[in-house]
Every structure is written in structure tokens, then in C-alpha cells.
Amino acid sequence: MNRITLKPFVRENLDILFVGLNPAVISNQKGHYFSVKQSFWNQLYKSGLILKEVDKEYADECIFGNTVFNINQRNFGITDLV
Numbered sequence: 868m869n870r871i872t873l874k875p876f877v878r879e880n881l882d883i884l885f886v887g888l889n890p891a892v893i894s895n896q897k898g899h900y901f902s903v904k905q906s907f908w909n910q911l912y913k914s915g916l917i918l919k920e921v922d923k924e925y926a927d928e929c930i931f932g933n934t935v936f937n938i939n940q941r942n943f944g945i946t947d948l949v
Contacts, residue, residue, distance in 0.1 A: 872898040875946035876931035883916075885931075887947035900927040900945050916943075 872895055877884065891903045901907040901923060908926045911917045919936045921929050927945060934940040 871895060871949070873900060873947065874898070876927065876944045877946050878942070878944060880942060881944040882941040884944045884946065887945065889949050890947050897924070899924060900931070900947075902927075916941075 873890055887900065890900060894900055894902045903923075905923045908917075908921050908923055908930075911930065912920050916938055917930055917936045918938060921936060929936055931943050931945045934942055937943055
């Protein structure tokens with residue numbers, strides 16, 4: 868990855884902070900976390916942490932940038948180790 872385009876969603880008072888190890892090159896190119904496969908978002912839905920299935924192409928903004936679809940409107944965040 869030459870230029871990092873992923874924007875971490877980190878702020879005060881998060882209920883859960885997800886930390887990715889190394890984002891996929893395609894995710895970085897698209898500028899959205901977990902945008903290669905739908906599986907991460909499906910697992911969040913199946914676990915009950917989010918109340919609606921979301922599309923991988925914009926899910927990070929819906930789930931980490933907002934609380935509308937999160938259980939009990941909890942604050943989730945994401946960053947990575949790269």
C-alpha cells in the first residue's frame with residue numbers, strides 16, 4: 868500500500884473498538900474497511916451487534932460512523948495496525 872485511504876473511526880466513549888491487523892489492498896483502494904468480502908458484516912449481523920444487514924461497500928460508514936443500526940445504539944469504532 869502506497870497511500871493509505873482508510874479513515875479510522877476512533878472517538879471517545881466507544882463501546883467496542885475493532886482493530887484490524889492489515890487491511891486488504893482493495894479495501895484501501897476503495898477507502899472502506901472490510902469491503903472485499905461481505906463475511907465480516909454478515910457475522911456482525913448474525914451476532915446481534917447490528918440490527919440490519921449492510922452492504923460491504925458502505926457498511927463501515929453506517930456501523931462505525933453512526934449508531935442507528937447498532938444494537939442499543941452502541942458506539943463502535945475501527946482502526947488497524949498498519
